[in-house]
Amino acid sequence: MLNVKNINQYYGGSHILRDVSLQAPIGKVTVILGRNGVGKTTLLKSLMGLVPIKTGSIELDGRPIQKFTPYERARAGIGFVPQGREIFGRLTVEENLQMGLAYKSASTPIPPELYGLFPVLKQMLGRRGGDLSGGQQQQLAIARALAAKPHVLILDEPTEGIQPSIIKDIGRVIRMLADRGDMAILLVEQYYDFAQELADQYVVMERGAVVASGLGKDMEANGVRRLVAI
Numbered sequence: 001m002l003n004v005k006n007i008n009q010y011y012g013g014s015h016i017l018r019d020v021s022l023q024a025p026i027g028k029v030t031v032i033l034g035r036n037g038v039g040k041t042t043l044l045k046s047l048m049g050l051v052p053i054k055t056g057s058i059e060l061d062g063r064p065i066q067k068f069t070p071y072e073r074a075r076a077g078i079g080f081v082p083q084g085r086e087i088f089g090r091l092t093v094e095e096n097l098q099m100g101l102a103y104k105s106a107s108t109p110i111p112p113e114l115y116g117l118f119p120v121l122k123q124m125l126g127r128r129g130g131d132l133s134g135g136q137q138q139q140l141a142i143a144r145a146l147a148a149k150p151h152v153l154i155l156d157e158p159t160e161g162i163q164p165s166i167i168k169d170i171g172r173v174i175r176m177l178a179d180r181g182d183m184a185i186l187l188v189e190q191y192y193d194f195a196q197e198l199a200d201q202y203v204v205m206e207r208g209a210v211v212a213s214g215l216g217k218d219m220e221a222n223g224v225r226r227l228v229a230i
Helices: 040-048 070-076 093-099 113-117 119-123 134-146 164-180 192-198 224-228
Strands: 002-011 014-024 029-033 055-060 078-081 152-156 184-188 201-206 209-215
Touching (some): 002 040, 014 029, 029 040, 029 192, 040 078, 070 078, 078 134, 113 119, 113 134, 134 152, 164 184, 164 192, 201 224
Antiparallel strands (some): 201 209
8 A cells, every 4th residue: 555645746836746645556557637737757766766755654554654764665565667768778678677676686586477567568578678569668677666565556658659569468467466456556547548548546636636536436436537628
């Protein structure tokens, strides 16, 4: 369980996150929606410790982690797939996956299950990350985050710039990981239909604050599409 309570964050004099609270339970996909510029990516970076919060708390399985460094949060069990993927273009696919294990023993093997989730990666282990298509890079970024077997997986717009066939594959993997029952998934997504299909619960942000939340099955009835329409 990831439990976020009343966090506030500022850039200079601008109040970016305003008393944001949410929960991401194990075995569920929690989707965060909102128009561009409402603070979704800043929220995820705050959860990972890439930007500091001013007030509030972030708890992982009841343990406060808001003072942890990013690598301490990764060790505690949070995997992060940033917007834009941010793989290492000059490293091979295999070396990128090994980077997901950087804080473990050098002899720690890449989990074979990653190749079951994303078979294309096994075929391309020796290829440089920068030579992959956008969709393949996204699969690599997700696999890298999964390599250390996190308890919470955070994804920032994984469908951005991806072809429809790979979007379906990524959705299938996200659903499978949640249904396995040992991981909480927090997903920021602009593609409404993809988000609705996966959401067990949803949170809508506007101007840095949570303005609506509920069960995924109620998104249409609650007018969420209208809330996030540009």
